[in-house]
Amino acid sequence: MAKTNPMLIRKLRHRRVRNKIAGTTLRPRLCVFRSLNHFYAQVMDDSISQTLVSANTLDTKIRDRTKQMVKTKKAELVGSLLARRA
Secondary structure: OOOOHHHHHHHHHHHHHHHOOOOOOOOOOOEEEEOOOOEEEEEEEEEOOOHHHHHEEOOOOOOOOOOOHHHHHHHHHHHHHHHOOO
16 A cells, blocks of 8 residues: 555655754755755754755745746756855
């Protein structure tokens, strides 16, 4: 039953990875989520349970520029915005 439900498979994979990976103050964790049309990225510090910076394709600074872009270019733009903020 779990093999046919993609959302359940994703949750199980996320739980398995998160058991091994934790972000610290010196080395925060990068979390990326890709939906059908948008990209979301966050830099997190798990020791204080806080998101340090985030960026996505719906952000007001880049929303207008991403309308006619291909997904690869959207991901690059989100990554560069996240890097500038971090």
